[in-house]
Amino acid sequence: MQLVEKAKNAITNVKQDKQFANDRSKALIMAKNFLLHLFRWVVIIGMCYIILSPLIGIVSSSFFSDSDVYDKAVYIIPKEPTLDRYRLSWLRLDYVNVLLKSIWYDLSLLVLQVVITSMVGYGFARFQFPFKKVLFACVVIMIVIPTHTIMIPIYMVFRNFDPLGLVTLLNGKPISLLGSTWPMYIMTLLGCGLRSGLYIYIFNQFFRGLPKEIEEAALVDGAGPWYTYFRIMLVNAIPSVITVSIFSLVWQYNDLFFANLFVINSKASISKSITTLSGTIGNLDRIVDPTILQLYTYAGVVLVILPVIIIYVALQKYFMEGVERSGIVG
Amino acid sequence: MTKKHKLTLLQKRAVAGLLFIAPWLLGFILFYVRSIFVAVKWSMNSIELLDSGGVKLTFVGLDNYIYMLTEHGSFTQTLTRSVGDIVIDIPLIIFFSLLMAILLNQKFKGRTLIRAIFFIPVILNADAIMETINTARQLMVNGVSTVAVDTASSGVSINVDYYLAMFENIGMPAGILEYVVSAVGRINDIITRSGVQIVVFIAALQAVPSSMYEVSKIEGATAYETFWKVTFPMVTPLIITNIVYTVVDSFVNSEVVNAAYDMAFTNQKWGYSSAMSLMSTIIVCTILVVVCGLISKKTFYYN
Incomplete structure (x- = not known):
């Protein structure tokens, strides 16, 4: 119980502390902005992947040689690229x-x-x-x-x-x-x-x-x-x-x-x-x-x-x- | 020159204007007005093509339509499925493209590149290429899904059914859940089909005068309030434009059109095909009128 009281006191102290108020609000805003940016990039990159993935697939498999197609280990990057296609x-x-x-x-x-x-x-x-x-x-x-x-x-x-x-x-x-x-x-x-x-x-x-x-x-x-x-x-x-x-x-x-x-x-x-x-x-x-x-x-x-x-x-x-x-x- | 031949300036302008639109007017009458009458007529006839190039019409009244709706094996199903798809897709595409437009309208590095990527599906909308792209998508998904199966066997994967059951137990209506799940399943489809809509919304967002944002900022509105009171009302007129585009675009690529096409050019049943086309067009127009009627009441026009 005492620990909780202590922690509460510490928090109120920090809150009432005028000296670093500016820094704190700055840090808060920065964190907020960072999260927003992160969210935006996650969404955008995900969408771009959905749009581009088939194109990437097409381009990469157009270089596959016959053996690459049936090789289970080959994904995206062909082992023996060929221009025959x-x-x-x-x-x-x-x-x-x-x-x-x-x-x-x-x-x-x-x-x-x-x-x-x-x-x-x-x-x-x-x-x-x-x-x-x-x-x-x-x-x-x-x-x-x-x-x-x-x-x-x-x-x-x-x-x-x-x-x-x-x-x-x-x-x-x-x-x-x-x-x-x-x-x-x-x-x-x-x-x-x-x-x-x-x-x-x-x-x-x-x-x-x-x-x-x-x-x-x-x-x-x-x-x-x-x-x-x-x-x-x-x-x-x-x-x-x-x-x-x-x-x-x-x-x-x-x-x-x-x-x-x-x-x-x-x-x-x-x-x-x-x-x-x-x-x-x-x-x-x-x-x-x-x-x-x-x-x-x-x-x-x-x-x-x-x-x-x-x-x-x-x-x-x-x-x-x-x-x-x-x-x-x- | 007699006085009769002298035109006033206004009349001259009118003649010039008519001359400007003359090519289109001619084409419209020849290809559209005439064609629609012909299509209506043909849909009520049984048609035989003659080798000489002519056609032989036999009047059958509404038989083609009745056959279509009652006897044809799959037409009613195809039609209802296409219409259902459109009705489901409209809100999804509109919502998604508005969201993406807002995201892409903000200033960040590489914005032009990302915008260009979002427009790629519009650039590559040929049927043949689209088909290949869809098979290729399978190819990528297979790669990813094998990974997913591996993690599933080690027991770390997310069990979707479990979460669905959980939401249902909380009391979420099953209908909404199903809609959301189907929406997630169609995400490919929705993204590839909302390129034009995104661009239109971006243009609309940029047309909002910045003084409005300044005023709302001075009045102390939060970002949330600004969106609902300024941005959204200013964009609403474009929602109708986008709905029209979405409906027309998705109908052009729908199964009904293919059915009508096959009926005409594979089976040589021109009368049935005309009836199919007309019926689907009437349904599209009804959907458009209903949706636009509902929305235009809520639309805010700035000017």
């Missing part, structure tokens, strides 16, 4: 050729996307015309309605492509555009490409946030609306342009839905050719073991995602700034 995947993917083709395809679509959607976004942001609110509601509907609702009618449109009966007039019967990349270009040109609604929305929000005085000055100086848009507004919209560009490039690169719907040749879309890679290698190179075959797929996936990762890392800083400033937030 990459060699064969590179060959069967026809990597350089297909990659260049799909990058060309994605880049040309990206330019179309940026020009068309920014134009539409600008039109909605700055001009007054009848039914504007209704039409803008249509943009929102476009974002909300899942594309699969309209996939069959669109498929049919391009299966019997015949705008205004012109093709029938020239050719005798409607032509099928399936199998080529034309459907995607036409849809993007008409502002209905992959997630165009979202991009229109982003541009609209951004242009609405810009000061009107710039355009008034341009108008007074005699610039027409098109000149103003191309030479003044689009230059000011660089953050949004970068955001939309990255989204468009990456999503187009990864897109399988439209690629499958329009039966786009897998030589033109690398994301599509990766789906058939393990089958091709299995057939051509007589590899039957599914575990080994999986390693080739891993190597192929690394090859496919590498360009995306490089682009993303290079533009990451602008991208984050762009998202923050470009007014995805209303």
Whole structure:
């Protein structure tokens, strides 16, 4: 009992002690901060591990040799690293050729996307015309309605492509555009490409946030609306342009839905050719073991995602700034 | 020029505006408005594709829908499962992404790197790559789980069931417990699907004027109060945006879409497929309207 009393006294003494009060509160705050930091880092590192672990797994196992796969002692780091998986995947993917083709395809679509959607976004942001609110509601509907609702009618449109009966007039019967990349270009040109609604929305929000005085000055100086848009507004919209560009490039690169719907040749879309890679290698190179075959797929996936990762890392800083400033937030 | 042809400035601006949106308007009418009508029509017909490229329609009324709901082997199950998943996932994703946005919005070293990592799943959202990534995840988990099994045999491991039983004995409702356990089980799924939402929330947090935080500090609000009275209300408008994004995004990748796709392109049953698509779209829209209706009442709009 006496001990407890003593301890209590000691504690009250320390509490009432004015001399080190400052140090004590400082230590307390530091401890608190330290705990907060610790908590934050534990959470963040855990989450990052969950996101990155499959990537680490893919990259490391793409170097495994046949004996490493069945060696129970091998985890992450291969004993006998081999580049054979990459060699064969590179060959069967026809990597350089297909990659260049799909990058060309994605880049040309990206330019179309940026020009068309920014134009539409600008039109909605700055001009007054009848039914504007209704039409803008249509943009929102476009974002909300899942594309699969309209996939069959669109498929049919391009299966019997015949705008205004012109093709029938020239050719005798409607032509099928399936199998080529034309459907995607036409849809993007008409502002209905992959997630165009979202991009229109982003541009609209951004242009609405810009000061009107710039355009008034341009108008007074005699610039027409098109000149103003191309030479003044689009230059000011660089953050949004970068955001939309990255989204468009990456999503187009990864897109399988439209690629499958329009039966786009897998030589033109690398994301599509990766789906058939393990089958091709299995057939051509007589590899039957599914575990080994999986390693080739891993190597192929690394090859496919590498360009995306490089682009993303290079533009990451602008991208984050762009998202923050470009007014995805209303 | 006659007087009739001269437009006022306002009219000129209106014409210019219409010209600006013309490409989209054309596309919207051609691809969306028309397609929706076609889809509705087709869902009430039995369709045959002709070799010449044309189609032959036979009107069957609502038979496709009735078949879908009563006779088709798995459609109703798939539909309810997809809808159930979405309803469970919405609050989890929103809550998780808000939490992460708050964490990532603070200033610390390596913040840009971490933000970049969180956005990686959005960058790599191709189906084929996602599938491979999921199998690869198994690969890593297998490595970890063998370790877990080893510790279990030596008797140091955590027995989850024991703790669950304990919480249940305390009087926690079993429903909530199950929800939490399932949420932990889906953590992979949730993290990979909340990249865009996190970025949107971060942007929203940065848009809160700092003068508000200064005022609340001067008035003596604690961090807890500041969060609930300043930060949270300012972020609420974006919750609706994120819910819309989450619902649409998770439906695009759901089994219902795959079922409709297979029905059309593998089984060549175009009528059924249209009915499936339309039905699922109507359900998505209902979910969106209900959820947004409920939330928008509580939403605080600053302007």
